Amino acid sequence: MSVTAAKGFEASGVVAHLKSTGAKDVALVVNRGRSAAAAAVFTSNRAKANPVIWSQQVVADGQARAVVLNSGGANCFTGAFGFQTTHATAEAVAEALDVSAGDVVVCSTGLIGVGDQTFRDKVVSGARAAAGELHAEGGLDAATAIMTTDTHPKQAVVEGAGWSVGGMAKGAGMLAPGLATMLVVLTTDADLPAERLDSALRQATRLTFDRLDSDGCMSTNDTVVLLSSGESGVAPSDDEFATAVTALCADLARQLQGDAEGASHDIRIEVVGAVSEDEAVEVGRSLARSNLLMTAVFGNDPNWGRVLAAIGTTQATFDPYDVDVSFNDVRLCAKGAPDRPVTEVDMTPRALHILLDLHAGDAEATVLTNDLTHDYVHENSAYSS
Amino acid sequence: MSVTAAKGFEASGVVAHLKSTGAKDVALVVNRGRSAAAAAVFTSNRAKANPVIWSQQVVADGQARAVVLNSGGANCFTGAFGFQTTHATAEAVAEALDVSAGDVVVCSTGLIGVGDQTFRDKVVSGARAAAGELHAEGGLDAATAIMTTDTHPKQAVVEGAGWSVGGMAKGAGMLAPGLATMLVVLTTDADLPAERLDSALRQATRLTFDRLDSDGCMSTNDTVVLLSSGESGVAPSDDEFATAVTALCADLARQLQGDAEGASHDIRIEVVGAVSEDEAVEVGRSLARSNLLMTAVFGNDPNWGRVLAAIGTTQATFDPYDVDVSFNDVRLCAKGAPDRPVTEVDMTPRALHILLDLHAGDAEATVLTNDLTHDYVHENSAYSS
Numbered sequence: 001m002s003v004t005a006a007k008g009f010e011a012s013g014v015v016a017h018l019k020s021t022g023a024k025d026v027a028l029v030v031n032r033g034r035s036a037a038a039a040a041v042f043t044s045n046r047a048k049a050n051p052v053i054w055s056q057q058v059v060a061d062g063q064a065r066a067v068v069l070n071s072g073g074a075n076c077f078t079g080a081f082g083f084q085t086t087h088a089t090a091e092a093v094a095e096a097l098d099v100s101a102g103d104v105v106v107c108s109t110g111l112i113g114v115g116d117q118t119f120r121d122k123v124v125s126g127a128r129a130a131a132g133e134l135h136a137e138g139g140l141d142a143a144t145a146i147m148t149t150d151t152h153p154k155q156a157v158v159e160g161a162g163w164s165v166g167g168m169a170k171g172a173g174m175l176a177p178g179l180a181t182m183l184v185v186l187t188t189d190a191d192l193p194a195e196r197l198d199s200a201l202r203q204a205t206r207l208t209f210d211r212l213d214s215d216g217c218m219s220t221n222d223t224v225v226l227l228s229s230g231e232s233g234v235a236p237s238d239d240e241f242a243t244a245v246t247a248l249c250a251d252l253a254r255q256l257q258g259d260a261e262g263a264s265h266d267i268r269i270e271v272v273g274a275v276s277e278d279e280a281v282e283v284g285r286s287l288a289r290s291n292l293l294m295t296a297v298f299g300n301d302p303n304w305g306r307v308l309a310a311i312g313t314t315q316a317t318f319d320p321y322d323v324d325v326s327f328n329d330v331r332l333c334a335k336g337a338p339d340r341p342v343t344e345v346d347m348t349p350r351a352l353h354i355l356l357d358l359h360a361g362d363a364e365a366t367v368l369t370n371d372l373t374h375d376y377v378h379e380n381s382a383y384s385s
Numbered sequence: 386m387s388v389t390a391a392k393g394f395e396a397s398g399v400v401a402h403l404k405s406t407g408a409k410d411v412a413l414v415v416n417r418g419r420s421a422a423a424a425a426v427f428t429s430n431r432a433k434a435n436p437v438i439w440s441q442q443v444v445a446d447g448q449a450r451a452v453v454l455n456s457g458g459a460n461c462f463t464g465a466f467g468f469q470t471t472h473a474t475a476e477a478v479a480e481a482l483d484v485s486a487g488d489v490v491v492c493s494t495g496l497i498g499v500g501d502q503t504f505r506d507k508v509v510s511g512a513r514a515a516a517g518e519l520h521a522e523g524g525l526d527a528a529t530a531i532m533t534t535d536t537h538p539k540q541a542v543v544e545g546a547g548w549s550v551g552g553m554a555k556g557a558g559m560l561a562p563g564l565a566t567m568l569v570v571l572t573t574d575a576d577l578p579a580e581r582l583d584s585a586l587r588q589a590t591r592l593t594f595d596r597l598d599s600d601g602c603m604s605t606n607d608t609v610v611l612l613s614s615g616e617s618g619v620a621p622s623d624d625e626f627a628t629a630v631t632a633l634c635a636d637l638a639r640q641l642q643g644d645a646e647g648a649s650h651d652i653r654i655e656v657v658g659a660v661s662e663d664e665a666v667e668v669g670r671s672l673a674r675s676n677l678l679m680t681a682v683f684g685n686d687p688n689w690g691r692v693l694a695a696i697g698t699t700q701a702t703f704d705p706y707d708v709d710v711s712f713n714d715v716r717l718c719a720k721g722a723p724d725r726p727v728t729e730v731d732m733t734p735r736a737l738h739i740l741l742d743l744h745a746g747d748a749e750a751t752v753l754t755n756d757l758t759h760d761y762v763h764e765n766s767a768y769s770s
Binding site: 045046047048074079111112219295298299304306314320321336337376377381 | 698
């Protein structure tokens with residue numbers, strides 16, 4: 001159930017002393033298979049970290065042999081020196097594995113602005129050490145090494161007919177559209193060319209990671225990469241493969257949501273009756289990003305008024321006085337007026353389902369988010385100190 | 386220094402038992418002057434409360450005689466019954482003052498969804514009682530009666546040459562663009578027709594209340610209304626009047642910022658070097674709305690990396706690698722790379738100045754906001770319980 005589940009992959013995780021805790025902080029995933037097909041999606045933030053700028057070039061040709069990842073520093077806004085650090089990290093892996101540096105994806109996570117000579121030395125030596133520790137059971141070590149404020153490693157696998165796709169993920173805050181502080185490595189032994197990997201990956205991320213909006217903030221470093229070893233010798237259909245990758249990404253996205261910084265509720269916002277899927281997503285996001293609603297949820301207050309106040313700021317097609325709002329299946333607002341009493345809603349479970357019927361069309365979408373809590377404020381005000 | 390500073394106005398504030406604390410909760414401001422010219426701006430939220438829908442019609446003809454305001458219930462999403470409550474409130478004031486109900490602006494603030502028969506009875510009898518308490522020194526009572534989570538009343542006055550303009554405001558959370566949970570009544574004895582009041586008011590709010598973005602949330606009830614009695618007999622020039630109204634609104638906006646729910650920092654975000662004022666505002670707002678940045682500020686952490694991550698999500702014209710960021714005049718980031726050490730910034734004062742130079746043009750704008758604190762989470766998670 002990891003990044004080494006599919007045939008042809010090895011992984012490792014080592015201590016490079018980037019984290020002050022002495023925990024593992026450099027991970028490596030290597031594709032030893034007959035194929036080196038790869039696809040990736042990156043943050044849509046225009047402020048991109050050096051590893052993102054590098055890795056976009058690496059996967060441009062649809063080929064990659066390895067992914068090296070570090071926690072303990074984002075290597076973002078660290079100047080030309082920082083980009084050279086990313087290059088040096090890729091070179092170190094390339095030399096150790098006897099592959100081209102141009103086939104080594106680099107991912108970093110941690111504080112922005114951290115990337116001095118000490119950082120470089122640690123990352124590069126960590127990358128070399130990780131290359132010496134590779135093994136077919138190394139998935140958990142790798143998933144552990146990429147954790148930042150995550151409380152546990154995230155892994156998943158989906159089995160196909162004679163092939164599989166597995167993966168690991170990290171990301172605890174800044175889970176926002178277009179991906180955010182999220183590093184995900186997916187591996188498969190399905191034998192598919194890069195363009196089919198790319199198509200399946202984009203379809204999957206659009207419906208999963210892109211709809212996970214924990215705090216509305218978008219990272220500079222997000223990367224989701226999919227490598228194929230081709231070692232199963234099986235080429236599933238596009239539908240079959242995309243379905244599996246989507247299921248895998250959905251599993252990992254739920255794990256990320258469940259471990260979001262300081263959260264006390266995992267909220268599933270389901271918007272139905274929209275005129276288009278895009279508008280349903282827009283409306284869902286407006287709830288996820290309402291600090292007033294998200295603090296109310298933390299206080300176990302099914303505050304449907306804040307739902308309506310939030311959606312009124314969108315451009316989506318609906319009449320605010322024709323909207324129904326339910327919390328955990330209790331309809332509190334019907335056609336913009338109070339319906340069942342709020343005391344009927346049990347807000348104590350961690351899982352919360354907010355259902356919004358816009359009565360404007362037939363489209364729908366679901367957005368996942370978390371509440372805004374004291375612990376969120378604490379973790380994020382103390383993060384860099 | 387209040388809503389009764391200008392000649393021709395009376396005001397009052399009474400206890401109508403809408404607030405469980407027994408504090409004043411219904412206010413009335415009446416224009417006794419020879420002119421009844423009026424202008425107003427309202428929330429841009431599409432989810433508008435009943436008093437907003439009513440009051441937009443009242444001021445459509447540029448005339449108003451009175452403004453009645455209640456705290457203790459927003460009368461929003463309360464169905465047809467709620468709209469009838471607003472109408473009944475205006476009728477009660479009209480009858481007591483012998484004016485037309487169509488010249489009575491109604492403003493409400495408090496919880497959405499509250500508006501039953503008890504609420505109506507209290508608001509209507511409160512409005513009648515307020516009409517019986519009107520006097521020329523009643524400004525402070527009125528400013529006190531509109532408070533919700535405000536810790537103190539907000540009033541200001543600006544003196545012109547032979548005329549003046551004064552006002553009161555409430556609003557502690559949900560201060561967001563397009564106005565938010567903000568009720569403001571401005572009064573002047575300058576003798577100007579409604580269209581000139583309107584022009585000055587829109588100019589002033591665009592530069593003041595519209596650039597106050599405390600938590601990114603936008604209310605359903607925001608109203609800023611300006612009444613002229615004409616009693617000074619003086620007609621200032623457009624420039625002179627707009628300058629005074631802008632200064633008045635800026636004063637009230639700073640008072641609102643200084644009393645924002647749970648805030649520990651008053652943040653002035655100054656964006657320079659933008660290609661247009663609109664883009665400068667867009668960039669400034671992206672910082673104001675970054676929970677990660679606003680929690681960092683709460684933790685006295687001058688986290689310039691989160692500034693860059695936030696602005697990278699905008700569509701404004703600039704190169705993220707050509708941006709300078711200063712906190713309290715210490716340049717921490719120059720051209721997208723670390724500059725002075727963060728330890729040089731003293732974050733302990735309540736006032737914080739974040740300066741962002743986009744190096745893309747000559748336009749600039751300032752946005753005011755507050756940090757995201759434990760007290761914000763506490764107040765907003767407990768607000769309705």
